[in-house]
Amino acid sequence: MPAPILHLGAVITCMHAGPAQPLTPFPRVMVSGQPVVTLSTPYAVTGCALTGTGAPPCATAQWVTGAVRVMAGGAPVIIQTSQAVCTPTGTGLLPLVAQTRVLAT
Template identity: 60%
Template sequence: MPGYLLNVGSTINCAHTPGLAQPTAPTARVKVMGQPIVVQTTQYAVTGCALTGTPNPPCATAQWTSGATRVKALGAPVLLQDSQSTCVPTGTPLTVMVVQARVKGT
């Protein structure tokens, strides 16, 4: 299904708001709205996760498990607003809050 591409300006949270997720290595060669896009192989770092303590450690990183099926950058699927992810160590997904609204992919 078509969706808007994610770039480094997209706002993405872990399920335990206000945890903010940021890409560790965006694809700088391809830009949308002047900002590098993000592909499925990019790992995200999560900061500010609301979970605390030993039995429930906070989200630390996240990996995307799905991306675009038809659009790739440097051989990897680009991320769309409906792409799926999993946080480590909690196993919860990331939530895409704000995304650029100019370029779509499938």
């Protein structure tokens, strides 16, 4: 099923509401004037609210699924339905807001 492609300006948080930002978006492909994010792009998570539980908060995240049919630089682009894993908690990322003009499967 088609879903919006994620880009540098997409609003993404960890499961504990900590903002997540891509560290190295793919600059050669743009959507809505901003670089896309590929499966190889690591994310930095700041302000994870998982505190006071004895478990460390989310620090980084890596996408594990991406688009099947759309690539950028040989790597699958990330779409709004993609799955990610945060380190060290093992939870995921929540894509909240993404551009809506370009869809991928």
